[in-house]
Amino acid sequence: MSVEDPGSGHVPVLLEAVLEALAVRPDGRYVDGTFGRGGHSRALLERLGAGGRLLAIDRDPEAVAAADRALLDDPRFEVVKGEIGEIRSIAASRNLLGEVDGLLLDLGVSSPQLDQPERGFSFRHDGPLDMRMDPTRGITAAEWLASVDEKELRQVLSKYGEERHAARIARAIVARRRERPIARTRELASIVEDAVPAGGRRIHPATKTFQAIRMVVNDELGQLERALEAAPDVLRPGGRLCVISFHSLEDRMVKRFMRAASREPEAWRGMPDVPAEHRPRLAVLGRAVKASPEEVRANPRARSARLRVAERL
Numbered sequence: 001m002s003v004e005d006p007g008s009g010h011v012p013v014l015l016e017a018v019l020e021a022l023a024v025r026p027d028g029r030y031v032d033g034t035f036g037r038g039g040h041s042r043a044l045l046e047r048l049g050a051g052g053r054l055l056a057i058d059r060d061p062e063a064v065a066a067a068d069r070a071l072l073d074d075p076r077f078e079v080v081k082g083e084i085g086e087i088r089s090i091a092a093s094r095n096l097l098g099e100v101d102g103l104l105l106d107l108g109v110s111s112p113q114l115d116q117p118e119r120g121f122s123f124r125h126d127g128p129l130d131m132r133m134d135p136t137r138g139i140t141a142a143e144w145l146a147s148v149d150e151k152e153l154r155q156v157l158s159k160y161g162e163e164r165h166a167a168r169i170a171r172a173i174v175a176r177r178r179e180r181p182i183a184r185t186r187e188l189a190s191i192v193e194d195a196v197p198a199g200g201r202r203i204h205p206a207t208k209t210f211q212a213i214r215m216v217v218n219d220e221l222g223q224l225e226r227a228l229e230a231a232p233d234v235l236r237p238g239g240r241l242c243v244i245s246f247h248s249l250e251d252r253m254v255k256r257f258m259r260a261a262s263r264e265p266e267a268w269r270g271m272p273d274v275p276a277e278h279r280p281r282l283a284v285l286g287r288a289v290k291a292s293p294e295e296v297r298a299n300p301r302a303r304s305a306r307l308r309v310a311e312r313l
Helices: 015-022 039-047 061-065 084-093 111-115 141-147 150-161 166-179 185-195 207-217 220-234 248-261 293-298
Strands: 029-032 053-058 077-081 100-106 235-245 282-284 306-312
Touching (some): 015 100, 015 306, 039 053, 039 077, 053 084, 084 100, 084 220, 100 220, 141 207, 150 166, 166 185, 185 207, 207 220, 248 282
Parallel strands (some): 029 053, 029 100, 100 235
Antiparallel strands (some): 235 306, 282 306
């Protein structure tokens, strides 16, 4: 099955694997923490019965506003503007703490965000250098680039973009902004392209720079860390946590969190009587799931997707 958002052409990644991992119960309560254009939510609702409930969350007001009427008219469904880092308080406000059967987090930028030049996420279209997932909050990528010092910029490009030419790119950006503000996506892409050696390119030279700046502008790793820490409190025993990541840093964070939550702290490991507060809270279910060759051919953005699953103990 492929669920596509009408009008957006957005196909949700690893849909069948997600539905299988969530083991959807008809009367269950589920949270789609990254609504996007509703592909995963729509498929979840199809599997819920009259007693089921689905809460969807997205930080992008455009995503919330784009929810189609069929979803909004469904009494089992609610969509709210919010951040995954606030998931504990959002769940608590709806009496869902410890009651959720499945929590899905589909990380990263959505196809509609990438495809809208005015959002500034992609160097493939010229537009204002914004990159905020919530355009009503925080500073734009252009504002961040105007004020960040060269050392921090180099560190961000290296850490979040895993960019081996981080020093060259940071120097070039700082040199250009002395002449004039960097305000457009194509301008930033051109600066990076000129700074990076031409040999052996498999991807556009600005890809990692744009990724790194987007991640820091939106505090994506901080948001993920807070959501993961809250997940065991949100889920009921037997509830499933499903996380789709597209970046190695995110995937490592998810893997380490799930592994740590599935073990006692080292001081208690192997002890016969471990206090409740130190017992494992999650059980890791299998290895990371990747998109099939068929899915990657149909949706190239699925190529780097990794799904990890854990169950609340």
